[in-house]
Amino acid sequence: xxxxxxxxxxxxxxxxxxxxxxxxxxxxxxxxxxxxxxxxxxxxxxxxxxxxxxxxxxxxxxxxxxxxxxxxxxxxxxxxxxxxxxxxxxxxxxxxxxxxxxxxxxxxxxxxxxxxxxxxxxxxxxxxxxxxxxxxxxxxxxxxxxxxxxxxxxxxxxxxxxxxxxxxxxxxxxxxxxxxxxxxxxxxxxxxxxxxxxxxxxxxxxxxxxxxxxxxxxxxxxxxxxxxxxxxxxxxxxxxxxxxxxxxxxxxxxxxxxxxxxxxxxxxxxxxxxxxxxxxxxxxxxxxxxxxxxxxxxxxxxxxxxxxxxxxxxxxxxxxxxxxxxxxxxxxxxxxxxxxxxxxxxxxxxxxxxxxxxxxxxxxxxxxxxxxxxxxxxxxxxxxxxxxxxxxxxxxxxxxxxxxxxxxxxxxxxxxxxxxxxxxxxxxxxxxxxxxxxxxxxxxxxxxxxxxxxxxxxxxxxxxxxxxxxxxxxxxxxxxxxxxxxxxxxxxxxxxxxxxxxxxxxxxxxxxxxxxxxxxxxxxxxxxxxxxxxxxxxxxxxxxxxxxxxxxxxxxxxxxxxxxxxxxxxxxxxxxxxxxxxxxxxxxxxxxxxxxxxxxxxxxxxxxxxxxxxxxxxxxxxxxxxxxxxxxxxxxxxxxxxxxxxxxxxxxxxxx
Numbered sequence: 001x002x003x004x005x006x007x008x009x010x011x012x013x014x015x016x017x018x019x020x021x022x023x024x025x026x027x028x029x030x031x032x033x034x035x036x037x038x039x040x041x042x043x044x045x046x047x048x049x050x051x052x053x054x055x056x057x058x059x060x061x062x063x064x065x066x067x068x069x070x071x072x073x074x075x076x077x078x079x080x081x082x083x084x085x086x087x088x089x090x091x092x093x094x095x096x097x098x099x100x101x102x103x104x105x106x107x108x109x110x111x112x113x114x115x116x117x118x119x120x121x122x123x124x125x126x127x128x129x130x131x132x133x134x135x136x137x138x139x140x141x142x143x144x145x146x147x148x149x150x151x152x153x154x155x156x157x158x159x160x161x162x163x164x165x166x167x168x169x170x171x172x173x174x175x176x177x178x179x180x181x182x183x184x185x186x187x188x189x190x191x192x193x194x195x196x197x198x199x200x201x202x203x204x205x206x207x208x209x210x211x212x213x214x215x216x217x218x219x220x221x222x223x224x225x226x227x228x229x230x231x232x233x234x235x236x237x238x239x240x241x242x243x244x245x246x247x248x249x250x251x252x253x254x255x256x257x258x259x260x261x262x263x264x265x266x267x268x269x270x271x272x273x274x275x276x277x278x279x280x281x282x283x284x285x286x287x288x289x290x291x292x293x294x295x296x297x298x299x300x301x302x303x304x305x306x307x308x309x310x311x312x313x314x315x316x317x318x319x320x321x322x323x324x325x326x327x328x329x330x331x332x333x334x335x336x337x338x339x340x341x342x343x344x345x346x347x348x349x350x351x352x353x354x355x356x357x358x359x360x361x362x363x364x365x366x367x368x369x370x371x372x373x374x375x376x377x378x379x380x381x382x383x384x385x386x387x388x389x390x391x392x393x394x395x396x397x398x399x400x401x402x403x404x405x406x407x408x409x410x411x412x413x414x415x416x417x418x419x420x421x422x423x424x425x426x427x428x429x430x431x432x433x434x435x436x437x438x439x440x441x442x443x444x445x446x447x448x449x450x451x452x453x454x455x456x457x458x459x460x461x462x463x464x465x466x467x468x469x470x471x472x473x474x475x476x477x478x479x480x481x482x483x484x485x486x487x488x489x490x491x492x493x494x495x496x497x498x499x500x501x502x503x504x505x506x507x508x509x510x511x512x513x514x515x516x517x518x519x520x521x522x523x524x525x526x527x528x529x530x531x532x533x534x535x536x537x538x539x540x541x542x543x544x545x546x547x548x549x550x551x552x553x554x555x556x557x558x559x560x561x562x563x564x565x566x567x568x569x570x571x572x573x574x575x576x577x578x579x580x581x582x583x584x585x586x587x588x589x590x591x592x593x594x595x596x597x598x599x600x601x602x603x604x605x606x607x608x609x610x611x612x613x614x615x616x617x618x619x620x621x622x623x624x625x626x627x628x629x630x631x632x633x634x635x636x637x638x639x640x641x642x643x644x645x646x647x648x649x650x651x652x653x654x655x656x
Contacts, residue, residue, distance in 0.1 A: 024456040031459055032299040037287050039306040042466050044284040047132035049473050050139070050333045058480045059330030063139075064146040070326035077323060078339050090347055091399050092192045095381045096374030097122045098352030099359065099367060106297050115356050116275060119268070122352055123276045124283050125302065126344040128337050130309045135336035136469060137317030139329065140476045146325045147483065154178045154314060154417065158471070160478040174468065178314045179417045181465040184457045185311025186410040187442045193403040194218045194442075195375040200396040203379035204389070210375075215446065219439050222400070226407035227435040231428040245401040252394055253350055259385050260354040269349045276345065304455055310462035313469070315413045351381070358384045411435055514617065519577040519601045520552065522617060523559050527575050527603070530624040531561045538563070561628055571635045572608035573628045575616060577601050607631065
């Protein structure tokens, strides 16, 4: 299905280039006009969803079995998260985006305020909202993969809703949607990387012109290296390259920090963090409905970014999921949201603030004139700092390595999504096929309309995937709550009294679905005699004032055992009939023939202090007496501490 869609797209684009261009523009404008609000709301839901999970008791659940320990140390794990946050995008937009926002209508006031707002919107685009999308998919993949032991695949994230149907047509449709979204997200990144590598080669004087032929050559060479890496299994070499790349990126960051306006940048970093946190709530829901003059900027930047992050989510999410086994959900969310966001703020502070500072103090507006060609801005920016030839080469190497490792990882993820059996290594021809498809589609779309067409396709395929992710949030929430209920459910207190002598009687009780008439029989023939016997003992031997209330005629039949106190709240131990709905799945299960009714009834305790009770249907008369005395002993122990003041206060209020 995916191959058919991609093949049709390539054929139509080659045969009808103008019509394809027109269609993509119409589709892009329609999404901007009708679905911008949806993207904004969806991303805010993803972020709120993760924050709520992190502060709730669900945050204690582990991504794996309870005894699983993290595969990597906390520092190593954070380092890998940091590596996942790096990419061609940061190199491409580190200078270009802040400089683009600086003179735009989105910023107001004086130069300092405009600079602050330019950085605010840049950081907003690369901050917690982007990582909330990655984190949502990564969390669902890791949870269902390591906790439920399902395949590490997107379809597994919908198990609570679809059950075994994830292995059928619906599961296939989910994977196809993820495949298309990931494919065009990676292709867009290839386009950015090819354009910037070409610009770097021209800037260094190695190539005379950054034309379309050069970009094709770059895509072919890089994809060839990525395919070779993917089919040769040279994992160690790729790991070394990734670590080298990370070291080079940090070196370049420190170089710009030291050779730029250092004290100013350090102060701006703190300021940018505070400004981002102060404005994140407003920006999270802002659709510029009251600022129509800024809607074009909003569509061209924020909405395109949100679509791009959606398309990258399966790619980055799978990587994060694979390294996060053994972490608690709370720890996972903190690491995914906070660490990459802080690094993003640092990166854009160093490159963005420096670029704007140079624009105002050194370049005399020359850098700002190049925002329409963002692929060359990084290299022009480095020309204003020491050693531009060396830093230009280092930047070129970083971009190339990011390019290769991203393409290699992209092939792996596409193989994973497309493979039926996730445990088996994909065949070599499949890796070559995906590499060829990505290269071909990127070249064809760039030939028709350049990067704008790649952005349009990303925008189109990411929309249904964003809708699918909202359903995934509901599925994950349902799975987590079932998990919590399963592991929090304790053995019925009445079973504590069980011995092996009466196991057949207990089994017979378990195999009979109790109805209301059964509970009435229990109340009249077990609970009431037990209470009467205990009442007689307490009155006759100890002089207590004891009452028994029989409430068989009310909606929930009940009996109550009450010990009166003059100055304190009475002790009360009640048992009532409580109905509980039975799922249709259990009723229809042929392996559970004893479950036939949609409602089952249980005798549940309730107490004078409003505590949640428990099922006592398996207790006999002597065990019920022991349970009443156990609760009365708790009541007496409370009187020795804070309970006396509390219950005396409550009793005085009742008297009034």
